[in-house]
Amino acid sequence: MNVTVRAAAKINLHLGVGAPRGDGFHPLTSVYQAIGLCDDVTASDDESGWDLRLQVSDWIDAGAVPVDSGNIVTRAASLLARHHGIASDGHLLIEKAIPVAGGLAGGSADAAAALVALDRLWDAQTSDEDLLAIAAELGSDVPFALLGGTALGTGRGELVTPLADAGTWWWVLVPSLEGMSTPEVYRHFDKLFPDASPTPPPADELIAAVASGEPHRLARLLRNDLQAAAIDLRPDLGLLLDEGEEEGALRGLVSGSGPTCVFLCESADHARDLAGALMRRGHGIVLVANGAVAGAHIVGGNHG
The missing domain is CATH 3.30.230.10 (Ribosomal Protein S5; domain 2)
Structure with a gap:
């Protein structure tokens, strides 16, 4: 089996x-x-x-x-x-x-x-x-x-x-050949923000934007508190975010602790156009993906 x-x-x-x-x-x-x-x-x-x-x-x-x-x-x-x-x-x-x-x-x-x-x-x-x-x-x-x-x-x-999520969201991803250590990024966050509140910022407005299905609204509210630490450790990530937004992304964001950068687009065509533009700028690995998709689920197998 x-x-x-x-x-x-x-x-x-x-x-x-x-x-x-x-x-x-x-x-x-x-x-x-x-x-x-x-x-x-x-x-x-x-x-x-x-x-x-x-x-x-x-x-x-x-x-x-x-x-x-x-x-x-x-x-x-x-x-x-x-x-x-x-x-x-x-x-x-x-x-x-x-x-x-x-x-x-x-x-x-x-x-x-x-x-x-x-x-x-x-x-x-x-x-x-x-x-x-x-x-x-x-x-x-x-x-x-x-x-x-x-x-x-x-x-x-x-x-x-x-x-609740009313949208089909289109993303362009630019991974890095060099990974980043999540614990190191958190340590750098603590160094940069020694007076951080013990209570993380809420996500209420963003949750409402997700429910609306409106990409421009969502783009304004994307947030990653680890982004500053990731960019301080890897300044090239900040340059990449600038490039993506110059090429028309609604918004660029470091994903989690990095180093993958993600760019929100209006549509599948917009995402493909942005991916092509970033490849022409010399980024060899550029991926297009949509969300949201299902969690872990069975896609094949046999009972032999």
């Missing part, structure tokens, strides 16, 4: 960051959107133990993705197996198209896909509530990767509530 599950990259339409709590985590108010740039995870029977393999798109450095116990997918398998008191046997193939360390939660997408695939492979029949709890143990973005769509994240981002 095998089962293939697809999980989407996420972007943050709003990322409000508060001062770090006593446990070191930053309280967040985030509005996530899942976009049509996806990884596939295929789980197959393997009674001899655990095996993890990787295939990557040509713009991804395979060496940046561990295929041992350091991969979040292996941790996901262990937590799910422990929850049910079973062995974490199986062969997993990750087919990656989401950039690594790019601020798009590709690892979280893989973890969510693995949870869904292994739950079906092992016939574990895990409840949605338990699956979300296991996802939250794995990382702040994993519960959203299960849910997909557009959603509000609070706490460390792991408490997820679906939002």
Whole structure:
């Protein structure tokens, strides 16, 4: 038997960051959107133990993705197996198209896909509530990767509530061949903003813009409190945002902790035109994706 599950990259339409709590985590108010740039995870029977393999798109450095116990997918398998008191046997193939360390939660997408695939492979029949709890143990973005769509994240981002979303949103993404460390960006945020409020800025106006389906309204309200820290560490990101807006993007934004930059467009045609303009400016990897799309879901498999 095998089962293939697809999980989407996420972007943050709003990322409000508060001062770090006593446990070191930053309280967040985030509005996530899942976009049509996806990884596939295929789980197959393997009674001899655990095996993890990787295939990557040509713009991804395979060496940046561990295929041992350091991969979040292996941790996901262990937590799910422990929850049910079973062995974490199986062969997993990750087919990656989401950039690594790019601020798009590709690892979280893989973890969510693995949870869904292994739950079906092992016939574990895990409840949605338990699956979300296991996802939250794995990382702040994993519960959203299960849910997909557009959603509000609070706490460390792991408490997820679906939002009304009337739009089909078109994005141009420019990934970087050099990833960024999320903890380093947060540390730099703390250095730049030592007097940050313990309460992250709310997202009410942006949530209303998402519900309206109006791209110009949404563009005005996009927010990423980590953007200043990311650009201070990588000034080239600021130059890229300027280029995208000069070429007609409604708005450019660093995605999450970076370094991927995303540009909101009016339509599919507008997005394709902007992608072409950025490629002519010498950016070799430019992607077009729409949102919002579904969370981790089964797209193939057999019961042989």
